[in-house]
Amino acid sequence: MSVAKRVAACKAVELFVNKPGTPVVSCVPTSYQSRQLILTHSLPLKSLDEVADSRLHLTIDGADEVARCHGGGFVAIKGGGGCLLQEKIIASASDSLVLVIRSDKLAQHLGQTWSKGVPLEVIPMAHSLVSRKVVSRLGGECVLRMAHAKMGPIVTDNGNFILDWIFPVLGEENGETTADGAACRNGAMGMSWRDIDTFLHSIPGLVETGLFVDMASAVVSADDTGNCEVLYSSEVDPIK
Numbered sequence: 001m002s003v004a005k006r007v008a009a010c011k012a013v014e015l016f017v018n019k020p021g022t023p024v025v026s027c028v029p030t031s032y033q034s035r036q037l038i039l040t041h042s043l044p045l046k047s048l049d050e051v052a053d054s055r056l057h058l059t060i061d062g063a064d065e066v067a068r069c070h071g072g073g074f075v076a077i078k079g080g081g082g083c084l085l086q087e088k089i090i091a092s093a094s095d096s097l098v099l100v101i102r103s104d105k106l107a108q109h110l111g112q113t114w115s116k117g118v119p120l121e122v123i124p125m126a127h128s129l130v131s132r133k134v135v136s137r138l139g140g141e142c143v144l145r146m147a148h149a150k151m152g153p154i155v156t157d158n159g160n161f162i163l164d165w166i167f168p169v170l171g172e173e174n175g176e177t178t179a180d181g182a183a184c185r186n187g188a189m190g191m192s193w194r195d196i197d198t199f200l201h202s203i204p205g206l207v208e209t210g211l212f213v214d215m216a217s218a219v220v221s222a223d224d225t226g227n228c229e230v231l232y233s234s235e236v237d238p239i240k
Contacts, residue, residue: 007222008100031083059094065114073233079119079210096217103221111169119210120163126205140167
């Protein structure tokens with residue numbers, strides 16, 4: 001973990017976990033790796049179905065890129081590490097999602113600092129179909145993510161493949177926001193990220209996307225010198 005991300009993570013814990021009257025009752029992992037970290041540090045481990053009503057108080061997680069939406073919320077890309085499906089399940093089960101990032105991952109629009117696209121988790125037999133439908137409707141390019149330590153594609157914890165959709169980057173001279181979020185106008189027909197995410201979910205065989213639209217309650221960013229900034233999705237701290 002980089003110095004900047006460690007600083008941001010510690011600040012998030014200080015602000016949102018170490019509050020009076022909010023003890024850590026259990027930790028729910030979003031991947032095999034995070035499960036091992038929980039066990040290594042002797043933290044209380046539970047699966048989501050062991051938590052009452054599958055409801056969590058708080059998720060603290062990283063992101064590959066975050067942009068501020070016009071209405072005050074955030075749109076983020078996650079899944080660069082390949083765990084987007086479980087990360088989104090856990091985030092959606094939580095009352096609040098706090099993203100911790102390096103300050104250089106905070107962008108004016110998606111694609112400004114992150115060039116590897118939006119990860120799409122897909123059923124293996126459908127990866128060609130999903131790729132064709134995404135490119136024909138939204139433009140850009142879909143690349144099947146390949147493994148480095150073995151031959152063939154990366155296989156997620158859920159037994160699926162990952163397509164990286166290299167989306168058309170919006171030219172800054174055209175502006176980057178709409179009423180409900182950052183927009184992708186080059187080849188994506190001026191759709192908001194929310195509408196793009198909705199379309200992607202309509203494709204059979206596409207399991208989940210790495211687009212996190214208006215899910216984060218706060219973003220904590222930091223640099224390697226220790227400077228830290230906390231942004232909220234509204235003017236009032238929404239995390240209780």
